[in-house]
Amino acid sequence: MAISNKLINSQTNKEKTGNDKTINNSKAVAIVGTDAVSEAMRQINPDVVAAYPITPQTAIVESFSQLVADGLVKTHMVTVESEHSAMSAAIGASAAGSRVMTCTSSQGLAYMWELLYIASGLRLPIVMPNVNRALSAPINIHCDHSDSMGARDAGWIQIFSENAQEAYDNTLQAIRIAENPDILLPVMVLLDGFIISHAIERVEIIDNDIVSKFVGDFNPPYSLLDSQNPVSVGTFDSLYGYFFEFKRQQEEAMLNAFKVIKDVGKEFGEISGRHYGLFESVGIEDAEFAIIATGSAAGTIRHLVEDMRSRGIPIGMIKLRVYRPFPAKELAEALSGLKAVAVFDRSDTFAGNMGGPIFIELRSSLYDLQQRPLAINYIYGLGGRDLSIELIEKALGELIDAARSGQVKQTVNYLGLRE
Amino acid sequence: MTANLTKQKTSTKLKDLVKKPQILTGGHRLCAGCGAPIAVRQMLLGVPDNVKLVVANPTGCLEVSTTIYPYTSWNTSYIHCAFENAAATLSGVETAYKSLKEQGKIKEDYRFIAFGGDGGTYDIGLQSLSGALERGHRLIYVCYNNEAYMNTGIQRSGATPMGSWTTTSPHGNSSSGKKENRKDLTAIAAAHNIPYVAQASISHWKDLVRKAQKAFAADGPVFINVLSPCHRGWRFPMENTVEIARLAVQSCAWPLFEVENGKWKLTTKVPKKIPVGEYLKHQGRFAHLFKEENKDVLALLQENVDAEWEKLLQLCGEAE
Amino acid sequence: MSWDIKGIQQWGWKKHPAGAVIKDPGNSRSFKTGGWRTFRPVRDEEKCSQCLICFVYCPDSAILIKNEKVVGIDYDFCKGCGICAAECPLDAIQMVDESKLNK
Numbered sequence: 107m108a109i110s111n112k113l114i115n116s117q118t119n120k121e122k123t124g125n126d127k128t129i130n131n132s133k134a135v136a137i138v139g140t141d142a143v144s145e146a147m148r149q150i151n152p153d154v155v156a157a158y159p160i161t162p163q164t165a166i167v168e169s170f171s172q173l174v175a176d177g178l179v180k181t182h183m184v185t186v187e188s189e190h191s192a193m194s195a196a197i198g199a200s201a202a203g204s205r206v207m208t209c210t211s212s213q214g215l216a217y218m219w220e221l222l223y224i225a226s227g228l229r230l231p232i233v234m235p236n237v238n239r240a241l242s243a244p245i246n247i248h249c250d251h252s253d254s255m256g257a258r259d260a261g262w263i264q265i266f267s268e269n270a271q272e273a274y275d276n277t278l279q280a281i282r283i284a285e286n287p288d289i290l291l292p293v294m295v296l297l298d299g300f301i302i303s304h305a306i307e308r309v310e311i312i313d314n315d316i317v318s319k320f321v322g323d324f325n326p327p328y329s330l331l332d333s334q335n336p337v338s339v340g341t342f343d344s345l346y347g348y349f350f351e352f353k354r355q356q357e358e359a360m361l362n363a364f365k366v367i368k369d370v371g372k373e374f375g376e377i378s379g380r381h382y383g384l385f386e387s388v389g390i391e392d393a394e395f396a397i398i399a400t401g402s403a404a405g406t407i408r409h410l411v412e413d414m415r416s417r418g419i420p421i422g423m424i425k426l427r428v429y430r431p432f433p434a435k436e437l438a439e440a441l442s443g444l445k446a447v448a449v450f451d452r453s454d455t456f457a458g459n460m461g462g463p464i465f466i467e468l469r470s471s472l473y474d475l476q477q478r479p480l481a482i483n484y485i486y487g488l489g490g491r492d493l494s495i496e497l498i499e500k501a502l503g504e505l506i507d508a509a510r511s512g513q514v515k516q517t518v519n520y521l522g523l524r525e
Numbered sequence: 526m527t528a529n530l531t532k533q534k535t536s537t538k539l540k541d542l543v544k545k546p547q548i549l550t551g552g553h554r555l556c557a558g559c560g561a562p563i564a565v566r567q568m569l570l571g572v573p574d575n576v577k578l579v580v581a582n583p584t585g586c587l588e589v590s591t592t593i594y595p596y597t598s599w600n601t602s603y604i605h606c607a608f609e610n611a612a613a614t615l616s617g618v619e620t621a622y623k624s625l626k627e628q629g630k631i632k633e634d635y636r637f638i639a640f641g642g643d644g645g646t647y648d649i650g651l652q653s654l655s656g657a658l659e660r661g662h663r664l665i666y667v668c669y670n671n672e673a674y675m676n677t678g679i680q681r682s683g684a685t686p687m688g689s690w691t692t693t694s695p696h697g698n699s700s701s702g703k704k705e706n707r708k709d710l711t712a713i714a715a716a717h718n719i720p721y722v723a724q725a726s727i728s729h730w731k732d733l734v735r736k737a738q739k740a741f742a743a744d745g746p747v748f749i750n751v752l753s754p755c756h757r758g759w760r761f762p763m764e765n766t767v768e769i770a771r772l773a774v775q776s777c778a779w780p781l782f783e784v785e786n787g788k789w790k791l792t793t794k795v796p797k798k799i800p801v802g803e804y805l806k807h808q809g810r811f812a813h814l815f816k817e818e819n820k821d822v823l824a825l826l827q828e829n830v831d832a833e834w835e836k837l838l839q840l841c842g843e844a845e
Numbered sequence: 846m847s848w849d850i851k852g853i854q855q856w857g858w859k860k861h862p863a864g865a866v867i868k869d870p871g872n873s874r875s876f877k878t879g880g881w882r883t884f885r886p887v888r889d890e891e892k893c894s895q896c897l898i899c900f901v902y903c904p905d906s907a908i909l910i911k912n913e914k915v916v917g918i919d920y921d922f923c924k925g926c927g928i929c930a931a932e933c934p935l936d937a938i939q940m941v942d943e944s945k946l947n948k
Contacts (some may be wrong), residue, residue, distance in 0.1 A: 153624040156617060182624040184616060187656030191613035194653065197606050198617025198683055202579070206617075224606055229864040290863060330602040330618055330864050331625060333577045333633050335846055338597035338867040340605035342589045349859035352865055358858075539897035545908045551906045551922030552873030557881060562904040570901075592867070595850045703927035730901045764927030764940075767902050775939030 108491065126300070132202050132310040132378065139270040139302035140165035141179050142208065142309045143295075146277035148173050149317040150233075153204035153324075156184035156195035162299040163211040163237040163246045166293060170324045189214035191222035192412025193232075200230035201328025201339045204239040205281070207506075208232065210252045211299060212239035212453040219257065223290045229327065230282030232292040233275055234262075238401065240298040240454075240489045246410060248490020249299040251401065255463045261356050263293040264355060264430040266400040270307040273297040275380055278312075282370045288362040291328060296429075298402040307516055316377050360431040367428055386425040389415050390440050393422025395479070396507040397502070398437075399450035400426040403486070407450070410498050421502070426464065434471035441472060445509035446480040449502055450521075452487045459520040480514050486521040497522050530785050532737040535573070535733050543569045546600065553598035555590040558763025560585070560753030560770065563727040564669040565640055568749070570592045571737025579604065579618050579720055583645035586755075587669065592830035604676035609649035611639040612657035612666055619662045634691040637664040647710050658717040658746045665740045665747040668710065669759045671755035679758040683708045686778070687829065688809045688822045693760070696789060696813040714748035715784040721745075723783035723792070726752040726778045727811065728771035732781055732792050739785065747763075752779045760809020770805040777834040782841060789824060789840040801830045848872060874922075878905065882925030884940040886918055892937035899929035899938065 125283065137145070144166050147155070155174075157167045173181045183225055184199075186192045192208045200206045215236055225232050236254050239247040254264055263283060267273040273295065280293040297303055312320075329336045343349045362382065371382030386404075388411055390396055399407050404425040411423040424440060426433075441447055448468075451462020461483035472478045484501050487493050503519055508514045536542070543646040546687060548569045555562050565587065579602045582588035583738060588605045606614040614638050625631045642651055646668040654666055672812050673691045674680040681694040687706050694703035715722040720743040725733040733751065752770050756763045773779035777803050781793035802823060804812035814823045824825040838844040848869035864870065895915060900908040907923040909916050918929075930938040 119727075153628070154617065154620050156620070180624070180628060182620045182627075184620050184660065186613060186616075187652060187659070191610060191616075191653050191656055194606055194613035195617030195620065198581075198604060198614035199621035199624075200617075201604055202618045202621035203623075204621035206621070218606055221610070226863065327863065328868065329578075330579050330604055331622055331631055331635065332602075335868055336600070336602040336870040338592050338599050338603040338870070339864070341592040341594040341867055342866045343865060344593045346591065348853075348856075348861060348865070351856070351861050352822060352863075354858040355861065355863055382779035424835075435809065509899075523636075539901060540913045543913055544898055545898055547906050548873040550874050551919060552878060553905070554878065555904065557904075557924035558928055559904050563902055563928075566903075566906065567901060579890050591873070593873075594865050595848070595853055595867060596873040596876050598873040599869045602870075649947060650917075727902075764931040766904075766926070767928055789912060837940075839906040 109189055116139040123326055131316050132312045134308055134310050136306050137270065137309050138165065138304050138306050139170055139273050139297050140304070142270040142295070144169035144173065145311055146274045147207055150207065150278065150281055150321055151179050151316055152181050152207045154184065154199040154206045155181050155187060155190045155208060156186050156206070157208045158186050158189045158192045160189070160211045160214040161215070161240060163301045164208050165303070166209045167356065170236065186187055189217040190359055191374040192226065193218040196232045197221060197225050197230055197300040201228065201329070202331050203326040205324040206232050207234065208271060209237070210242055215253045215257060215287065215524070216241055219260070222257050222260035222262060224316065227352065227421070229290040229359070230292060231290055233277065233280045233295065234292065235273065235282050235297065237299045238296055239301045241338065246489040247299070249301050250488045250490065253292060253297050255453045256319040257294070258463060260432060261291060262430060263291055265293065265295055265428055266296065266301060266426065268402060268404045269311050270302055270305070273302060274311070274339040275374065275378065275382065278321060278372050279370050283363065283367055286323055286366045287446050289355070289366055291359050291363065296401070300401040310378070312378055313339070320374070320377055321523060325353065325500040352416065353464040355496045363431050364433065384428045386427060387440060388412065390422035390424060392420060393444060394504050395446040396422040396424060396441065396444055397448045397450065397505070398424045398426060398464065400429065400464065401452060403450060403452065407498055408494060410495060410521070411501070414502070426442060429464070432471070433466050434467070437468060438471045438475055441479055442475050443477065444479040446482065446505055448482045448484060449503040451485050454485050454488065459518050477483050479507050480512070481506060482514055483518045484521040486519065491522050493522065528720070528742065528744055530742050533738065534744050535738045537731050537738070542734065543571065546571070548600050549591065550598050552594060552596065553591040555586060556757060558756050558766050559586070560671060560727050560755060560766050561669045563767070564667065564753040566750040567730050567733045568638070568725060568737045569610060570734050571741050572636065572653055573741050576636050579615070579635060579637050581611045581615040581618070581637070581639040583641040583650055584608040585642040585645050585726050587640055587642065589676060596706055598813045608645050610653045611641050611645060611650060613653040615639045615664050616657040619664050620670070631765070633785050635654045639666045640669055641663065641666065643670045643672060647683035647708060655717065658714060658719050658748065661745055663745055665749065668750045669753040670750055671725070671758060672707070673754050677754045684710065685710045685824070686827055688814050690813060701813060701819045703775065706814055710749045711748070711776060717746070718787060719746040720746065721783065724779070724781055725752045726770045726774050726779055726781060728767050728774060729781055729793055734784060758810065759766045760788070761807050765807065772799070772807070775799045776801045776804040776830065778804055778830050780834060780837050782837060783833055789838070791841040791843050801827045865927055876907065877921045879919065879920045880925060881924060882943055884925045884927060885943050885946060886923060886925065886929050886938045887928065887941050888915070888918065889937045889939070892935050894935055896934060898932055898934060902928050902932050
């Protein structure tokens with residue numbers, strides 16, 4: 107059944123959704139994560155979507171194709187012959203001044219790799235949900251973060267989602283972030299394959315007109331179709347060498363993104379009751395030790411952390427939402443004074459016992475602190491390996507031991523690996 | 526209903542064509558005597574009046590020489606993305622145009638044209654090209670074909686003829702140059718059943734401009750394969766670029782034809798076919814074929830050209 | 846849009862247009878390639894029949910046209926390849942050694 111029909115049958119939401127006021131402009135539906143994303147895409151109503159199917163993202167392309175077929179969006183869809191061409195067409199369409207989206211997973215994202223750099227280098231605000239899935243080999247269709255982590259230096263803003271609601275919310279916010287004149291960078295919205303993409307959850311869909319107003323119109327910085335101002339895009343930096351200067355501009359845009367992401371998150375809170383920042387803290391102010399996690403695992407971990415806190419254990423948690431740009435300064439401030447932190451990574455770097463990417467970057471962020479917390483890394487869930495409560499409890503036990511003894515037994519740990 | 530491209534009446538008289546705006550300006554840094562800008566200039570003489578244009582390039586000689594930041598030689602909108610994706614990139618531009626035009630945000634009529642070398646077209650860009658042709662975008666893809674990777678320094682491509690020396694198909698005691706025949710990309714494009722496919726040569730400018738005019742009139746994808754000799758890679762004096770292309774046509778090594786709405790037609794007849802050796806002997810890349818030990822290769826090349834020519838005549842209904 | 850690139854080699858990173866996008870179409874006309882030439886094409890006006898063949902084969906858009914006639918060669922851009930001289934059906938263009946012209 108098309109999602110739009112589900113919406114018509116759903117109840118108007120009148121409950122108290124935020125911590126500050128009653129929001130009366132949304133409808134709650136029970137949908138899978140891919141439909142939450144395609145629903146956001148329907149409301150964004152982009153000029154162009156170029157996409158190619160890949161498990162577990164496929165359902166987004168399918169739902170959106172139906173929306174196009176039903177005339178519910180103005181979007182022209184390019185059903186390309188590969189992810190490489192999906193991103194190429196997205197780049198062309200964005201350079202032509204249109205609002206463009208695509209979506210992918212895993213091998214598809216890897217196949218786009220060179221073009222990710224081109225999209226950011228050309229400063230094109232393309233928005234792309236990526237349904238996180240392991241990279242081959244061996245081929246595996248389940249969730250881990252190795253695909254998007256492989257693109258972490260590609261100059262894209264990367265925002266993780268904890269659940270279907272956040273996937274929907276982040277997709278809407280991503281448009282505003284990408285197209286901000288101080289940023290003009292592509293944005294990847296990340297949601298865990300199957301765990302989020304294929305699980306049915308309660309999702310609040312904001313009313314169309316409110317979303318339209320929030321998203322607004324796209325004012326491209328340049329366009330191939332501006333007949334009064336023809337442009338040459340994708341020029342060659344050759345004999346003189348200005349490449350370095352352009353890369354510095356990209357870094358500046360990333361620096362600007364910290365504020366813009368927070369501003370957009372705040373504004374989104376005003377229409378939805380759900381406020382967003384760079385990361386979310388649970389009890390970090392009075393914690394002695396903390397867990398840092400991202401994606402769907404944060405939900406499980408939060409549940410456990412809150413339970414422990416109710417039993418008087420001084421634990422806190424940070425759910426990392428924005429991975430690019432990496433909020434190093436804010437994280438260091440939040441974690442300053444803690445005795446130990448455990449960082450959960452759903453991908454490895456194969457760097458020789460350096461740990462996962464979040465761990466490496468978080469540990470580097472803590473370096474300048476006068477009193478650094480001890481840092482332990484847990485690599486978990488590769489290729490969709492389940493992260494059970496027992497495994498998290500095992501890690502928490504080790505974290506507490508480290509905090510009390512002042513010593514880390516083993517820095518990089520594989521959680522749930524069959525030894 | 527498909528448009529009859531032959532019926533449209535546009536002048537191919539040079540007196541009229543010189544009035545056209547110069548879309549590729551001087552100040553580009555392609556080699557002196559390069560065939561590529563000749564192909565581009567002749568193609569762009571076919572741009573209808575009162576339309577706007579977006580040009581795309583894959584990575585290649587033309588791209589790196591015409592858009593050296595902070596200079597551009599393109600007097601129109603231009604995009605380069607990567608090596609293997611000019612067709613996909615341009616299909617995105619064309620789709621944005623359709624979307625924005627439908628929404629009333631763009632008033633002008635636009636045309637879209639890509640110029641790619643044979644490396645970016647026959648080889649690494651073939652998938653992207655095939656996808657764009659199959660999807661039916663209204664865009665023109667022109668291969669300026671110099672039969673090897675010239676931008677990286679003369680390496681063999683899928684367009685390099687058998688027997689040719691390149692830096693990755695050198696001749697030596699165990700080799701007489703490239704072992705394999707080139708692929709027939711024009712026929713591959715035609716197999717997509719698109720409105721217009723043609724093979725052209727910079728030497729036959731009138732034929733090329735006529736094909737360009739048809740290309741811009743076609744309401745769907747177009748592929749044109751233009752022989753554009755590279756004197757650096759083919760090893761001949763730079764002033765002979767056009768003449769070498771002419772010999773390719775006269776020897777039937779590069780026949781000129783078109784496939785309009787599925788109908789194959791020879792556009793330049795060759796009443797006096799010259800031996801292929803007369804075309805090859807002026808080029809250093811084939812010099813080794815004129816040694817005694819390689820005469821079999823030369824003979825095989827002639828056989829191949831004859832067979833291909835016969836096949837083409839059959840397709841065009843010209844066989845005796 | 847005219848774009849002033851004076852002193853660009855010394856520009857700081859903030860001054861460059863984002864994405865290296867050039868908004869001044871055809872501005873390579875301010876980059877002269879005439880200095881590449883070793884031989885210069887010289888037209889014999891009397892021999893020229895105004896067939897315009899040189900125009901259609903010039904790789905450097907360097908054949909100057911006015912009122913549908915060739916009026917000269919743009920030596921700012923002509924790289925001296927000699928295609929015009931080779932293709933001229935009436936031999937109305939001669940390639941002359943630049944070094945001898947300068948003497």
